Amino acid sequence: MPINKTVSLSSGFLKLFLFSLLLLFKQIILANKKEHTSSLHEKPGVSQPEFISSSAVKQVQKFRKKQPSAQELIEGILSGKTSALSRAITLVESTNVNHLAKANEVITACLPHANKSIRIGITGVPGVGKSTFIESFGNHLTSLGKKVAVLAVDPSSTISHGSILGDKTRMEELVKDPNAFIRPSASGETLGGVARKTREAITLCEAAGFDTILIETVGVGQSETAVHGMVDFFLLLKISGAGDELQGIKRGIMEMADAIVINKADGDNIKKANLAKAEFNRALHLFPTKKSGWKPTTTTCSALTHEGIPEIWKTIEQYVEFAKTNHYFIENRKEQNQYWLLETINEQLKTNFYNHPEIQKLLDATKKAVRNGEFSPFAAAQLLLNIYHDYKK
Template identity: 70%
Template sequence: NRSKTPSTQQITEGLLAGNKTQLSRALTRIESTAEKHQQEGREIIEACLPHANKSIRIGVTGVPGVGKSTFIESFGKLLTSKENKVAVLTVDPSSSLSKGSILGDKTRMEELVKDPNAFIRPSASGDSLGGVAQKTREAIILCEAAGYNIIVIETVGVGQSETAVHSMTDFFLLLKLAGAGDELQGIKRGIMEMADAIVINKADGENRKAAKMAKNEFNRALHLYPPKESGWTPKTLTCSALENEGIDDVWKLIEAYISETKKNQYFQHKRTEQNKFWLLQTIENTLKRDFYNNPKVKKALEVQLKLIEANKTSPFEAAAYLLKLKK
C-alpha cells in the first residue's frame, strides 16, 4: 500500500539519513495543529536532539524588495559550492493573517531549490509570532539532524520578527539599500543594535557609489553604539546579490565572526542563553495553547466576552474566572 503513512521511526531514520522527503514530513508534523501529529513531532525532535546543534545559524533581515531572496540564493549557492549543506527557513508572522504571505507568493530562489545540497522551507503559519517562531526553532533542530550545517533564517522585518530570529541565530545580518544620504532615517534603533553586519545590497551599476557612501555612513553610526558582549565590532559591506559580487566577502566575515566568538567562548554562551530563553518561551506558548484549547475555556470565554460587551463584568474578574476553570 503506497499511500500508507510512514511511522515516526521511519520518518526519523530517513531524516537522519538526510532524506529531504522525510525531513519535509517531519516538519509537517511539527507544524500541524492536530494533537496526534504534534505528539509525533515531539518524538521526532527528541530523537533528533543528539544530532543537532552543530550548525552555523545565520539570520537575514531587511525590508521587502531589499533583495533578501536574491541574496540568499547567491549566498546559498556559494555555500553549497564549498561543500556545505544549506537549509533556508523563514519567519513570516504575516502568514497567519492572510493566506498569501509577504514572502510566499512569488517563486523564490528558483535555482537554490534545485540544488541537492539545499533545502528551502517556507514559513510555518501560526496564530502568533510566538507560535511561528517556536516552530522555526524546532525546524532548525530537524534540519541540523538531517545534516544541514548552515541554517539561514530569513525574516521580513515586520514588527517583532527580527527579535525572534535574532534569538535563534548566531549571526544576524541586516540588508539595506543606499538611499539619498539619509540612510539612518527610519531605521529602528533596536535592529541596528542586533546587527553583526550591515550589508548594502544592489551595489551595482550606477548605484555603486551611493552604496559605498551608505556603507561609510552606517559604519560611522555603528561605532556610536557601545561595544557588544560578543567582543565583535559590527561590520559593514556592500554587495550585489544580482551580479553575485561581494557575496564571498559576506561569508568570510561570518567565518571571522564564528572563529572569534568560538575563541572567546561567546558563541556557546549565546546558545546557552538562547536555550534558556526558549525554555521559557516554550512554557509560555504551551500554557497559552492548552488554555485556549480547553473546551470549557472556549465556551466560557464567549460568555465572558458577551458579559464585557454588556458591561456586566470587568476584564479582571472575567480573566480570574476563566483562569480558574479546570479541564
C-alpha cells in the same frame, strides 16, 4: 493416610484431564472464530470476492507510504534524505493534535544530532533584495561544499500564503541544487507558533546534515526578535538611499545586527552604497558593545554581480571563530534554548488567561475604563486576576 493420598492424586489427575479438555475446546472455538473474522463474517466456505482491484490496493499502499512511522522518519532524516526531512517538517507544522506526540518523538530523537551548524538570520524590508541575496549567497556556500537549508519566519504568510520564499522563481539555481533545501515559512495564527515550528525545523535540518541554516524574515514586525533569538549571526540587509528606507525598519533592529550589508551596490549605485556604508559605520560605533564582544561590520555587495558575497561569508567565519574562542557561541545557544522554554510558557499563560470566557466577557469594558482613566490599571488588573482564579478553582 495412603488411601487418602491416592484419592487426592487421582482427583488431581481428573482435574488436569478436565482442564486440558477445556483448553482443547477453547482452541477449537477460537480457531473457528478466527476463520469467521478473516472471511468478514461471511458464511464459511464462500470465498472472498475480488472486488478490491489491484490498482486500488497499490493506491492504498502508496498512501500508507505517505504516513511513515516516527522511526522511519528519524532513520530517513539521519541518513540525510530530504524527502523524510520534508515530511517531518510537515508533521511538526501540523495543527492536528494527534500529530503532536509523533512530532515530539521525531524532534527528541533528532536533538542529539542537531546543533552542529551555523545559523544565520537575514532580515531587511521588502524591496531590499532578500531572495536574490539568498540565491547568490546560498550558491556561494554550496560551491564551498556546504549543505544549505533555507527557512523563513513570516507570520503574515497566513494571509498572503507564503509571501517570502513562497516564490521560489527568484532562487532558480538554488532550488535545483541538491545541496540546498528550501522551505517556505510555516503558517500559523501567532508569531509564537510560527517561531516554534521554524525552530524545530532547524533541529530537523541539522540532524539531516545541513551545516548552514539561513533564516529569512521581513524587518517590519516582531518576527526579527524571534529570529534573532534562534540564530548565531544576524545580518541586516539594506540598500543605499536618502535615509527614507530606514523608516520601514523596526526600532532596535539595527542594534541586533552583527553585520549590515548594503545590497545592490552595482552600476551607478556603487558610490551611494559606499556613502551609506560610511554612514552606518559611524552610527554603529554609537551603539553599546554587544554581549558577544563582536563589533558589527558594514559591507556592500551586489547579489546581481556576486561582488562582495564571498567577503560576507568570510566575515561570518571570523565571527564564528571569535565567538567560539570566547565561548559566547555555545553560551548563546544555551541561553536561546532557555529563552524559548520560558517564552513558550509565558505566551501560553497569557493565551489561557485572555481566552478564558469570563475574561473575554469583561476585558473590553475594563480596557476602555482604564484607557479613559476611570479606573486604575493596577486595581483593574487585580480584579480580573481574582475573577480568573475564582473560576479556575
